[in-house]
Amino acid sequence: MSVGLGKVMAIHGLIAEVRLVGTELPKVHEVLTLETDHTVWLEVAYYKDARTVVCLNLLAHPSCRKGQTVIGSGTEISIPVGKAATGRMLSALGQPIDGKPLPQSAPRRSIYPQQEMSQSFIRLKPELLETGIKVIDFFTPFVKGHKIGIIGGAGVGKTVLTMELMHNIARDPSKQSIFVGIGERIREGHELYNTLMERDLLKSTTMFFGQMNETPAIRSIVGTAAASLAEYFRDEEKKDILCFIDNIYRHVQAVNELSTQIGQVPSEGGYQPNLFSDLRRFQDRLTSTENGSITSVQAIFIPADDLSDPAVQEISQQLDSVIVLSRQIAENGIRPAVDFIQSSSSLLTPEIVGERHYVLVAQVQSIMQKYQSLKNIISIIGETELSPADRSDYQKAKQLQEYFNQHLYVTEDITGFKGEYFTREQTLRGVEEVLI
Secondary structure (H helix, E strand, C coil): CCCEEEEEEEEECCEEEEEECCCCCCCCCEEEEECCCCCCCEEEEEEEECCEEEEEECCCCCCCCCCCEEEEEEEECEEECHHHCCCCEEECCCCECCCCCCCCCCCEEECCCCCCCCCCCCCCCCCEECCCCHHHHHHCCEECCCEEEEEECCCCCHHHHHHHHHHHHCCCCCEEEEEEEECCCHHHHHHHHHHHHHCCCHHHEEEEEECCCCCHHHHHHHHHHHHHHHHHHHHCCCCEEEEEEECHHHHHHHHHHHHHHHCCCCCCCCCCCCHHHHHHHHHHHCCCCCCCCEEEEEEEECHHHCCCCHHHHHHHHCCCEEEEECHHHHHCCCCCCECCCCCEECCCCHHHHCHHHHHHHHHHHHHHHHHHHHHHHHHHHCHHHCCHHHHHHHHHHHHHHHHCCCCCHHHHHHHCCCCCCCCHHHHHHHHHHHHC
């Protein structure tokens, strides 16, 4: 039976301070509620002192007022797992948002880690995951069990590229897919749901949404909920997981909003003081074990197109590969608008991709570097004044930009062009033909 724990003593935005009056002490992350209204969810964030807990009013429910009695639930936020979660669209609180009921007997799991993270790490044998997208398979090849970031400002194609990747590599029925929408537009989630359903990909996918109309408390935990389901499929069902996150920067933004409301002093860059540790805890949950792998693709919004933003830099440092989308390239009508020079991958080694692939990338990046410097010269004196060698490299660079332009499956209805899929071998041969 629920026991009165205390009373609400102060409210600051989503923050509710509860003064404990009984002998029972709630645990951090326990969900409390009001004695008079069980629809109010107050999650214990931390202890302010021995008798005062600071809670998050997860849903910003207006019923939470000063002086009200708070009772405990003895539970944490949980999500359905297993077959009950497959093919479903869920909120950060594990509630269905696709208009369909959940089975009453569906097993549930806390969104927080079930046990201490193992200190023993395994080294998986590198296994390339082919995406069918030329520019990605060439410059930033996907490797099973690793983390890939797609960085770009507003409107350069992060979400479209993420959807295309889901379409191309989530078709493997042996893999379980999880999509997390953090702080993005409701329209985009609706379009993605319909796209997956039309292409028969929803049957092996679970979708979580904490979108821009929701509280920062919800947006800050929806990624945690998805990570918990990924861990379940990896550890209990021994599956390989594909985890797509759009957008991890919005997670940072949500935690920063909560940090401001709690009253934490921001870091020099304006973000929360625990930016690194918060990101590290989240990323560490998306790791591979002897049970299975988790390969994550994370879209990263760049505020004001500033790659030097502290949060963008922090996220990038915790990823294995970074695909940078350029507004200038997008304005030239090239899709995906990938910046060949800025994009990088620690996985692009001869041991993983082979000597042939490695050397070709080095040659292409060298030509593109030269192209950038030649553009300024040409704007002054014209292309005809270049040496034959420089003219040849300049033309090759332009051919390479056009070669990596590709029609996508998820934009067929918009562009009218049929989507294209290229194997890695086809991509390498095409680059070699340009470089001859």
